[in-house]
Amino acid sequence: MTDPILSVRNLRVVFPHRHGELVPIDDISFDVKKGEIIGFVGESGAGKSMTGAAIIGLIDPPGYIERGEIWLDNERIDQLDVRAANRIRGRRISMVFQDPLTSLNPLRTIGDQLVETILTHLPVNANEAKRKAMAGLEEVDIDPGRFNAYPHEFSGGMRQRVVIALALSAGPELIIADEPTTALDVSVQAQVLDLLKKLCREHGTSVILITHDMGVIAETTDRVAVLYAGRLAEVGNTHELLRRPQHPYTRGLIASTPAVEYGDISTELFQISGTMPRLDALPSGCAFHPRCEQALDYCASHRPELQQDGVACWLYADG
Amino acid sequence: MSAEKTLIRRFRESDFLYDFKRSPVTVVSFVIVMFLILLAVFADLVAPTNPFDAGSLNLMNGFTPPMEPNAFTGETFVLGTDDQGRDLFSAIIFGLRVSLFVGLTAVILAMVLGVSLGLLAGYRGGWVDAVIMRTADIQVTFPSILIAMLIFGIARGLLPPHLRDEVAITVLIIAIGLSEWVPFARTVRGTTMVEKEKEYVQAARLIGLGSGQIMVRHILPNVLSPVLVIATITLALAIIAEATLSFLGVGAPPTEPSLGTLIRIGQDFLFSGEWWILLFPAFTLLALALSVNLLGDWLRDTLNPRLK
Amino acid sequence: MPAGFMLMVDFIHVEQLHRRFDLSEPWLARMIYGRPKRFLDAVDNVSFTIERGKTYALVGESGSGKSTIARIAVGLLGPSSGRILIDGHNLHDRSLSEAEHRRIRQRLQMIFQSPYASLNPRWRVGNILAEPLRTFSLVDGRQAEQHRVQELLEQVGLSVSDARRFPHEFSGGQRQRISIARALASRPDFIVCDEPTSALDVSVQAQVLNLLKELQRDLGLTFLFITHDLAVVRVMAHRIGVLKAGKLIEEQATAELIASPQSEYTRMLIRSAPRIRKHSDDVR
Numbered sequence: 001m002t003d004p005i006l007s008v009r010n011l012r013v014v015f016p017h018r019h020g021e022l023v024p025i026d027d028i029s030f031d032v033k034k035g036e037i038i039g040f041v042g043e044s045g046a047g048k049s050m051t052g053a054a055i056i057g058l059i060d061p062p063g064y065i066e067r068g069e070i071w072l073d074n075e076r077i078d079q080l081d082v083r084a085a086n087r088i089r090g091r092r093i094s095m096v097f098q099d100p101l102t103s104l105n106p107l108r109t110i111g112d113q114l115v116e117t118i119l120t121h122l123p124v125n126a127n128e129a130k131r132k133a134m135a136g137l138e139e140v141d142i143d144p145g146r147f148n149a150y151p152h153e154f155s156g157g158m159r160q161r162v163v164i165a166l167a168l169s170a171g172p173e174l175i176i177a178d179e180p181t182t183a184l185d186v187s188v189q190a191q192v193l194d195l196l197k198k199l200c201r202e203h204g205t206s207v208i209l210i211t212h213d214m215g216v217i218a219e220t221t222d223r224v225a226v227l228y229a230g231r232l233a234e235v236g237n238t239h240e241l242l243r244r245p246q247h248p249y250t251r252g253l254i255a256s257t258p259a260v261e262y263g264d265i266s267t268e269l270f271q272i273s274g275t276m277p278r279l280d281a282l283p284s285g286c287a288f289h290p291r292c293e294q295a296l297d298y299c300a301s302h303r304p305e306l307q308q309d310g311v312a313c314w315l316y317a318d319g
Numbered sequence: 320m321s322a323e324k325t326l327i328r329r330f331r332e333s334d335f336l337y338d339f340k341r342s343p344v345t346v347v348s349f350v351i352v353m354f355l356i357l358l359a360v361f362a363d364l365v366a367p368t369n370p371f372d373a374g375s376l377n378l379m380n381g382f383t384p385p386m387e388p389n390a391f392t393g394e395t396f397v398l399g400t401d402d403q404g405r406d407l408f409s410a411i412i413f414g415l416r417v418s419l420f421v422g423l424t425a426v427i428l429a430m431v432l433g434v435s436l437g438l439l440a441g442y443r444g445g446w447v448d449a450v451i452m453r454t455a456d457i458q459v460t461f462p463s464i465l466i467a468m469l470i471f472g473i474a475r476g477l478l479p480p481h482l483r484d485e486v487a488i489t490v491l492i493i494a495i496g497l498s499e500w501v502p503f504a505r506t507v508r509g510t511t512m513v514e515k516e517k518e519y520v521q522a523a524r525l526i527g528l529g530s531g532q533i534m535v536r537h538i539l540p541n542v543l544s545p546v547l548v549i550a551t552i553t554l555a556l557a558i559i560a561e562a563t564l565s566f567l568g569v570g571a572p573p574t575e576p577s578l579g580t581l582i583r584i585g586q587d588f589l590f591s592g593e594w595w596i597l598l599f600p601a602f603t604l605l606a607l608a609l610s611v612n613l614l615g616d617w618l619r620d621t622l623n624p625r626l627k
Numbered sequence: 628m629p630a631g632f633m634l635m636v637d638f639i640h641v642e643q644l645h646r647r648f649d650l651s652e653p654w655l656a657r658m659i660y661g662r663p664k665r666f667l668d669a670v671d672n673v674s675f676t677i678e679r680g681k682t683y684a685l686v687g688e689s690g691s692g693k694s695t696i697a698r699i700a701v702g703l704l705g706p707s708s709g710r711i712l713i714d715g716h717n718l719h720d721r722s723l724s725e726a727e728h729r730r731i732r733q734r735l736q737m738i739f740q741s742p743y744a745s746l747n748p749r750w751r752v753g754n755i756l757a758e759p760l761r762t763f764s765l766v767d768g769r770q771a772e773q774h775r776v777q778e779l780l781e782q783v784g785l786s787v788s789d790a791r792r793f794p795h796e797f798s799g800g801q802r803q804r805i806s807i808a809r810a811l812a813s814r815p816d817f818i819v820c821d822e823p824t825s826a827l828d829v830s831v832q833a834q835v836l837n838l839l840k841e842l843q844r845d846l847g848l849t850f851l852f853i854t855h856d857l858a859v860v861r862v863m864a865h866r867i868g869v870l871k872a873g874k875l876i877e878e879q880a881t882a883e884l885i886a887s888p889q890s891e892y893t894r895m896l897i898r899s900a901p902r903i904r905k906h907s908d909d910v911r
Contacts, residue, residue: 043828043829043830043831044799044828185688185689185855186688186855186856186857186896186899186900186901187688187895187896187899189899189901190898190899190901212828213829213901214829214903215858215900215901215902215903216901217903218901218902218903218904219901219902242903242904252830253829253830254903256829256830256832256833257829257858257903258832258833258836258856258858258859258861258862259858259902259903259904260857260861260885260897260902261902261904262861262904263858263861263862264861264862264881264882265682265840265862265863265865265881268837268840269836269837269862270833271830271834271837272830272831272833272834273834275798275799275800275801275828275830275831276798276828
């Protein structure tokens with residue numbers, strides 16, 4: 001087994017609030033291995049985007065990391081000063097956001113932006129950088145002849161491919177992709193995900209793929225972490241987890257996702273009752289217990305921890 | 320059982336009050352504004368003398384410095400007196416009343432006009448929008464004080480001389496009101512254009528509501544918070560505009576002096592040593608305009624961070 | 628074929644619908660730069676019918692014209708040519724009297740995509756639901772109005788006390804229920820659902836989809852269901868039409884369309900849909 005490229009230990013993020021504090025991430029630990037694609041799945045408010053922001057050091061104030069450690073390849077990165085953090089962002093960890101236009105400057109050509117990123121992070125001269133940029137575009141199936149085109153001249157899917165080229169350009173060890181295909185049409189989504197998968201395999205880059213879509217998880221990831229109300233509900237190998245989900249929330253999430261493969265008008269979709277609790281009104285014990293069909297009395301008062309078998313649920317606790 | 324929260328309790332728990340209390344500058348501004356408003360409202364009770372009552376004036380009291388007994392009459396005035404022996408403290412309180420009255424009514428006029436035109440322009444679009452907004456564009460190329468003077472001048476030209484002083488205040492209100500409607504109209508138009516595309520407006524159209532009803536019942540409540548912000552900031556502008564006009568001698572008549580009129584009177588005596596006649600009204604005006612402005616700034620940040 | 632015969636069977640009749648948008652620059656700019664007028668045919672000669680009490684889904688990607696058809700179908704937008712008959716009445720017939728228009732309008736409603744923008748944030752839920760009742764004069768007196776509002780809330784699985792609350796106090800899924808209740812208020816028989824669950828989380832999406840199906844069974848509603856998601860359509864629609872660039876390129880009953888798509892485009896859409904269950908066979 002290879003060493004993890006990223007290691008997060010007992011991460012807790014807190015937002016001070018006039019009535020106390022909100023805790024969007026509470027005691028999360030996980031590893032990302034070299035070259036793997038790990039999916040973070042959960043519904044809105046689960047804390048998946050916040051996890052990504054914490055890793056890259058972009059939590060909006062007044063939020064802060066209250067406890068826990070984040071290690072990138074044996075270097076602790078959760079307490080870096082601004083300069084050191086900037087050296088890591090873009091160079092060793094890069095981001096792909098939902099809206100490609102947030103990553104691209106509309107006033108500059110894509111080639112220009114690629115070259116700039118490469119020059120900032122890599123010890124190369126201008127010619128070399130341009131050559132690398134061209135190669136990067138080619139890799140994401142964009143005609144290098146469009147080096148001097150502006151972002152608005154591309155379609156949504158192509159823009160997201162440019163962003164992927166940009167994210168890969170400095171040869172990072174980790175890419176955090178936050179809902180990279182949510183704004184795209186299904187047909188384009190499939191292409192972009194395939195591309196992301198292929199390139200990360202080739203470059204040996206690890207990916208944290210943040211999504212709300214179990215389908216995207218199933219198609220793309222090696223491992224998956226299911227988040228609920230700021231905590232990990234279940235972690236495991238994607239194939240295993242989808243085949244034998246254990247946590248009632250994971251099971252509900254899978255069962256309530258409609259499938260193109262089967263079902264008809266008479267199919268009653270499985271539904272999880274209720275909604276994700278708000279951060280200022282988290283239930284006691286297991287946060288999922290009010291929505292859980294199998295909840296025990298115990299669940300309302302005691303919070304389950306993530307066990308060795310990768311599930312945080314009293315149904316699977318020993319004894 | 321979800322206890323129905325009382326309005327007061329909801330307000331106490333609201334972010335609005337919380338933000339307010341956390342900003343000392345805002346609290347101080349609010350206290351100053353409230354104090355000045357109360358002074359103006361209860362001027363008759365608070366003021367030691369009635370500065371408009373020519374009979375009570377004693378010319379012998381003229382130019383009494385603050386807190387010093389008058390050389391002839393032995394009377395003492397907290398803020399001194401002006402050339403006509405008018406108690407400056409009373410004059411300021413009554414001047415404040417005129418300034419605030421003119422400012423508030425002018426803002427209400429500007430608001431009603433601007434909000435209506437802005438709603439209409441934003442909702443209807445097309446030529447209605449073009450006519451209203453081009454008019455606004457043309458108007459803002461002139462300084463608003465110039466517009467006010469223009470309106471003021473025309474009104475005075477049209478009115479018979481004996482009416483001039485009587486309607487001066489009304490003309491002043493209309494002049495300032497007409498010169499300040501544009502920011503209201505522009506903001507409301509923009510917000511309306513955003514709101515009218517929202518699905519709740521389409522849902523209202525689906526059940527067959529007319530444009531008038533949609534504008535007033537659905538869109539208007541949703542464009543009001545920026546209006547409140549602009550109204551507060553415009554109030555400060557209107558008070559200053561009134562003072563400027565009065566200072567220039569085209570505003571409130573000397574028989575009904577506003578703060579601006581008092582400042583104009585005072586500046587004649589600044590270099591002859593009677594500094595208090597200018598300084599106290601000027602300071603009051605400064606405190607009022609600054610406080611209102613600071614309140615407006617805070618409101619803007621609190622109600623709508625996007626307006627920053 | 629005489630149109631009258633079709634009307635007996637089909638409740639909604641969309642005939643050669645065409646909608647063109649003028650994307651030209653303002654005339655002054657066109658004059659100066661000598662640019663021609665530009666048009667977009669957002670909906671191009673689309674015809675289909677919906678049986679009473681059934682769901683017809685229009686599936687397409689962005690720019691396919693599906694939302695334009697939805698807006699034309701409820702009268703928010705006029706067609707450039709063609710017509711839509713609702714139980715034999717032409718919604719866009721300008722010769723109809725205001726009263727006749729009202730009668731048709733009362734029979735059709737829409738559920739919108741955004742649970743956030745579709746409810747007026749300044750109105751209490753009770754008022755939002757009462758507005759159509761008042762506008763169509765469907766109830767007499769406050770008592771009857773309140774009664775009907777309560778009935779609507781219960782129908783969509785909300786509680787009676789929710790009438791006093793404001794939209795921002797509800798989650799996305801609950802807001803979409805309020806939207807559904809508002810659409811039901813005028814007792815319509817045809818409801819256009821424009822991506823009603825695309826902004827919701829999956830667990831909540833299932834709640835809303837099940838609710839819509841239940842309402843259809845109980846009230847005999849006819850749905851035009853607009854979506855980009857073939858997996859959702861599979862459990863929601865009786866028939867599916869696939870739209871691409873304003874044209875209806877394929878139309879079949881749901882099971883047939885997914886089992887044996889006729890066009891390459893539909894095949895590609897089905898192929899691209901992510902498959903969650905390829906890993907499993909034993910999940911419920």
